[in-house]
Amino acid sequence: MTSTASLGNGTKKKSLDGLMLRYLVLIGLIVIASVGFSMANDNFYSLVNIGILLRSIAVLFLVSMGMTFIILTGGIDLSIGSNVAFSGAVGVITLTTTGSATLGFITALLAGMFIGSINGFFIGRLKLSAFMVSLATYALARGLALVLFDANSINVDNITFLWLGGVSWGNMPVVIPFVALVFVVLSIVLYKTPFGRDVYAAGANVNTAFVLGRRPERTLVWVYVLSGALAGLSAIITVGRVSSGQPWAGLYLEFDAITAVILGGTSLFGGRGRLLGTILGVLLYGIIINGLVLTGTNPYLQSLIKGLILLGVVLLDTLTQRGKTA
Amino acid sequence: MRLKTMTAGLALATAFGVGAALAADDTLDIVFINDGHVAPYHVAWLTGFEDAIAAYDKAFADVKVTGRWLSAEGSLEKMIQQTEVTINEKPDVMFVNAINVDAFEPLVAKAQAEGITWIAVHSPMESADYSFTLGDVVNGTNQGMAMCALSKGEPFQVGVMLGQAGNPSGEARREGILKGIATCDNVEVVAEQPADWDTVKAQTIAENWFTQYPDLDAISGVTDGYMYPSIAIATNSGKTDIQFYGYDGDIPIIQQMENGQVMADILLSGTREGWNFVQMAYRIHKGETPDKVYDFFTPLVLTEANHKIALEHGFPEDVQVYYVPEALEVAAKGYLEFGPDSVK
Numbered sequence: 001m002t003s004t005a006s007l008g009n010g011t012k013k014k015s016l017d018g019l020m021l022r023y024l025v026l027i028g029l030i031v032i033a034s035v036g037f038s039m040a041n042d043n044f045y046s047l048v049n050i051g052i053l054l055r056s057i058a059v060l061f062l063v064s065m066g067m068t069f070i071i072l073t074g075g076i077d078l079s080i081g082s083n084v085a086f087s088g089a090v091g092v093i094t095l096t097t098t099g100s101a102t103l104g105f106i107t108a109l110l111a112g113m114f115i116g117s118i119n120g121f122f123i124g125r126l127k128l129s130a131f132m133v134s135l136a137t138y139a140l141a142r143g144l145a146l147v148l149f150d151a152n153s154i155n156v157d158n159i160t161f162l163w164l165g166g167v168s169w170g171n172m173p174v175v176i177p178f179v180a181l182v183f184v185v186l187s188i189v190l191y192k193t194p195f196g197r198d199v200y201a202a203g204a205n206v207n208t209a210f211v212l213g214r215r216p217e218r219t220l221v222w223v224y225v226l227s228g229a230l231a232g233l234s235a236i237i238t239v240g241r242v243s244s245g246q247p248w249a250g251l252y253l254e255f256d257a258i259t260a261v262i263l264g265g266t267s268l269f270g271g272r273g274r275l276l277g278t279i280l281g282v283l284l285y286g287i288i289i290n291g292l293v294l295t296g297t298n299p300y301l302q303s304l305i306k307g308l309i310l311l312g313v314v315l316l317d318t319l320t321q322r323g324k325t326a
Numbered sequence: 327m328r329l330k331t332m333t334a335g336l337a338l339a340t341a342f343g344v345g346a347a348l349a350a351d352d353t354l355d356i357v358f359i360n361d362g363h364v365a366p367y368h369v370a371w372l373t374g375f376e377d378a379i380a381a382y383d384k385a386f387a388d389v390k391v392t393g394r395w396l397s398a399e400g401s402l403e404k405m406i407q408q409t410e411v412t413i414n415e416k417p418d419v420m421f422v423n424a425i426n427v428d429a430f431e432p433l434v435a436k437a438q439a440e441g442i443t444w445i446a447v448h449s450p451m452e453s454a455d456y457s458f459t460l461g462d463v464v465n466g467t468n469q470g471m472a473m474c475a476l477s478k479g480e481p482f483q484v485g486v487m488l489g490q491a492g493n494p495s496g497e498a499r500r501e502g503i504l505k506g507i508a509t510c511d512n513v514e515v516v517a518e519q520p521a522d523w524d525t526v527k528a529q530t531i532a533e534n535w536f537t538q539y540p541d542l543d544a545i546s547g548v549t550d551g552y553m554y555p556s557i558a559i560a561t562n563s564g565k566t567d568i569q570f571y572g573y574d575g576d577i578p579i580i581q582q583m584e585n586g587q588v589m590a591d592i593l594l595s596g597t598r599e600g601w602n603f604v605q606m607a608y609r610i611h612k613g614e615t616p617d618k619v620y621d622f623f624t625p626l627v628l629t630e631a632n633h634k635i636a637l638e639h640g641f642p643e644d645v646q647v648y649y650v651p652e653a654l655e656v657a658a659k660g661y662l663e664f665g666p667d668s669v670k
Contacts, residue, residue, distance in 0.1 A: 041415075043414060043415060046414065048414050049411065049414055052407065052410045052411055052414060055410075056403070056406075056407035056410070059403065146491055146492070149492070151491035151492035152492050153426050153428040153429065153492070155428055155431075166432075238403065241403075241406065242402070242406060242428075242429035242430075242432070243428075243429070243431065243432050244426075244428045244429055244431075246402055246426055246428075246429055247491070247492055248402055248425060248426065248490070248492070249402055249403070250403070251400055251401050251402065251403075252399065252400065252401050253401075253403070289404070289407070290407070290411060293396060293407070293408050293411045293412070294411060294415065296357075296394030296396075298395070299363040299372075299395065299396065299397035299399075300363065302397075303399075
């Protein structure tokens with residue numbers, strides 16, 4: 001029981017101390033990685049590269065925030081990447097059929113929420129395994145995307161639809177302030193509303209939450225719907241970025257999101273973690289990917305480096321937890 | 327004395343350094359962005375590419391040849407990011423094996439504006455400076471026609487393992503194979519299944535087919551990556567009479583032609599192709615202009631005995647065929663055709 005929000009002051013302080021240590025470590029790693037990569041390649045700190053880096057992790061920011069909510073409840077969502085492809089398919093087909101960017105946006109969001117609600121219903125209401133349900137919707141959503149797209153991409157030239165994912169102000173992609181806004185809104189939801197407290201409560205101990213009348217099954221439904229909505233938003237950004245709807249968009253995105261959330265200190269067992277950690281996790285992950293590309297690191301070595309970093313952080317997490325319980 | 331030696335050493339090192347810098351005043355930086363890096367073909371690709379970079383750099387003192395090979399690990403978004411980062415690095419030549427060419431159209435213009443030569447690999451792009459293609463439809467047709475001929479007019483059932491849905495190269499290979507098979511009446515395609523270029527998925531598909539189609543005579547694939555697990559399952563389950571028709575020219579698969587399991591293959595050879603990429607970049611850098619659509623020479627591989635049988639059963643005489651020994655040598659030694667000596 002280490003909920004940061006719902007427990008007494010002593011526990012809260014202790015838990016936050018652990019998270020603060022994690023954030024300091026992450027910030028340290030971000031600084032070390034940035035300095036290292038900039039020494040290896042002058043272009044690392046160039047404004048153009050920073051713009052590329054931020055744009056490339058915008059979608060990961062969004063889906064990772066949704067994944068944070070889910071992991072905080074002790075769940076997992078393996079369907080996010082497929083949902084991005086499916087939502088993109090629905091949005092793009094609506095756009096090309098009706099010519100209306102607004103309808104395209106709305107249907108993309110609704111499509112994402114639809115997959116999220118399937119997850120939420122089976123996991124929250126029917127109490128099925130989150131892993132198994134989202135594994136099923138992972139295949140379902142990708143299959144739907146392939147069928148809708150007929151396995152081919154669809155080009156998009158609607159300037160309004162492409163704006164969010166494709167436009168930059170100078171070197172600053174428009175999508176970054178938007179992601180920051182979403183972060184602020186979700187932070188308010190998570191830390192300042194009863195729903196946020198229910199998210200932590202459901203993850204800390206679902207039975208206790210139920211006894212206390214917190215209705216965790218309803219909370220679970222809504223966190224998956226929220227994650228689906230963020231997948232829908234991500235689909236819109238992805239379409240803008242590549243000027244087309246793609247049946248294979250978002251492939252393996254869920255694994256990157258889970259990695260970033262774990263890097264950010266959110267416990268896979270639920271009840272512990274914060275969005276700030278996820279943001280730092282995504283940033284570190286993005287910097288590593290960007291730096292490895294810039295330095296032309298061999299792809300086999302890249303996998304090794306990513307694996308070692310993740311293993312190191314998980315090990316650090318375990319040691320920190322043991323230190324706290326000792 | 328020690329100081330003098332050190333000074334002399336430093337002077338010598340400086341002289342060599344300056345000499346080297348003066349000698350290599352021209353640079354050729356090549357970046358290859360690929361969709362993955364785990365398939366056996368990708369491994370061979372990378373090996374050929376890296377060996378060729380080193381060989382060209384060594385062979386030509388006036389050009390500093392460097393190269394990087396990036397893998398998007400199957401993710402479109404990662405590939406876009408890698409491409410954007412690479413454009414910002416301004417290499418001379420970019421080879422891009424796009425997961426989906428439409429998604430890369432906006433980036434081609436960006437790269438060209440930076441003076442980078444964009445070479446689309448396998449899936450042609452109109453906007454690219456060049457497209458490096460494999461003649462997939464023709465190759466597939468040759469594979470299908472070889473199957474027709476080697477089935478000798480007997481009733482013959484085949485399962486065809488496809489690439490990832492929507493992948494242009496995979497679709498072209500499928501089109502060719504089916505076109506080749508359609509040249510005879512006795513070969514029946516009992517199953518078609520995408521294995522997404524994934525050997526593990528290929529294994530599952532082969533297992534299912536062997537159960538579902540007890541009279542299956544052959545498996546045809548759009549990549550040799552599918553052949554490894556399929557051959558292993560067939561061998562382990564005692565189905566030694568199943569024939570395999572591959573595509574890629576992987577050396578271990580060509581080697582299995584002599585024992586009669588693999589009947590035909592298409593000699594792309596990752597190693598060979600890796601060498602050809604560097605040769606192509608070098609030629610462009612030196613001012614040559616290849617065809618906008620550069621068709622890589624990819625012959626059909628058969629054993630000499632099977633070629634004879636195939637010809638007796640209507641296989642066209644004008645289709646160029648490499649026999650196993652020649653194919654193995656060429657597949658292993660990309661420098662024979664595309665090394666520095668080929669452009670000197």
